[in-house]
Amino acid sequence: MTTRTSSASRQDTRPVATSSSSWIPLLAVVIGLAAAIIILPAWMPNITASLLGADAKFYWYLSRATAFVGYGLLWLSMSMGIMITNKMARVWPGGPTAAALHQHTSLLGLGFGLVHGLLLIGDQYINFNLAQVLTPFSTASYLPQWVGLGQLAFYTWAVVVFSYYIRNQIGCKTWRSIHFASYLVFALTLLHGIFSGTDTGKIWVTGMYWFSGSMILFLTFYRILYSINKARQAAQPE
Numbered sequence: 455m456t457t458r459t460s461s462a463s464r465q466d467t468r469p470v471a472t473s474s475s476s477w478i479p480l481l482a483v484v485i486g487l488a489a490a491i492i493i494l495p496a497w498m499p500n501i502t503a504s505l506l507g508a509d510a511k512f513y514w515y516l517s518r519a520t521a522f523v524g525y526g527l528l529w530l531s532m533s534m535g536i537m538i539t540n541k542m543a544r545v546w547p548g549g550p551t552a553a554a555l556h557q558h559t560s561l562l563g564l565g566f567g568l569v570h571g572l573l574l575i576g577d578q579y580i581n582f583n584l585a586q587v588l589t590p591f592s593t594a595s596y597l598p599q600w601v602g603l604g605q606l607a608f609y610t611w612a613v614v615v616f617s618y619y620i621r622n623q624i625g626c627k628t629w630r631s632i633h634f635a636s637y638l639v640f641a642l643t644l645l646h647g648i649f650s651g652t653d654t655g656k657i658w659v660t661g662m663y664w665f666s667g668s669m670i671l672f673l674t675f676y677r678i679l680y681s682i683n684k685a686r687q688a689a690q691p692e
């Protein structure tokens with residue numbers, strides 16, 4: 455037999471979160487953390503050493519991983535941006551998709567670039583502090599000139615990204631001039647990655663730099679030819 459219950463009586467049957475039941479998840483987290491702290495070092499000494507030991511490599515690994523993700527996003531954003539201007543995006547992946555990718559990958563890549571830099575503070579070998587990470591060419595303990603190019607790239611990239619959001623205030627002409635600095639961002643990041651990275655010698659990393667670099671070069675070349683052609687057509691009498 456089914457009986458209809460009013461919303462009031464349904465509410466009455468709902469489990470009431472008592473003060474003791476709301477402590478249970480918290481207690482579980484505390485017990486879990488305590489167990490991890492006690493058990494993990496004995497169970498998985500390598501992982502513990504990587505996270506907390508005197509020779510902790512966790513931050514360094516994560517910094518390198520986020521560096522490559524950031525670089526990939528920068529490359530994708532640049533490719534989409536140039537393909538919008540030289541109209542290749544109409545063929546693939548379509549104008550609106552290219553525009554959305556261009557905008558979002560740029561923001562995301564900037565975030566990854568920042569996380570990549572900040573993570574290095576946790577690496578005891580490289581021994582950077584926050585001020586060094588944020589100040590270009592100040593990392594005396596590790597390749598300051600090449601790390602500096604990455605820091606410059608980061609700040610220039612931030613200016614390019616945020617100028618988009620104030621383009622109505624600064625005007626289209628100024629915004630476009632600032633936007634051209636994205637070529638500099640890519641060049642600086644490429645040099646930074648090649649000359650300060652530990653992984654440059656690996657075949658897949660070398661291949662990635664060659665592929666991404668030559669693709670941006672090709673797209674830029676095509677963009678210049680497209681602009682010249684368009685200007686010629688505009689100059690021709692009807």
Ligand code: HEM
Pocket residue numbers: 518521522523524525528563566567568570571572574580586587588596601604605607608643646647648650651652653654659
């Ligand atoms: C705050 C600014 C930055 C600092 C302090 C910084 C620092 C460093 C350092 C110290 C390395 C060498 C790590 C190693 O392999 O041992 C490195 C590598 C690298 N960085 Fe940056 N960087 C910055 C910005 C950027 C940005 C914005 C990007 C692009 C998204 C980037 C991409 C890379 C790449 C691809 C590598 C090569 C990683 C490898 O070969 O393992 N960096 N960076």
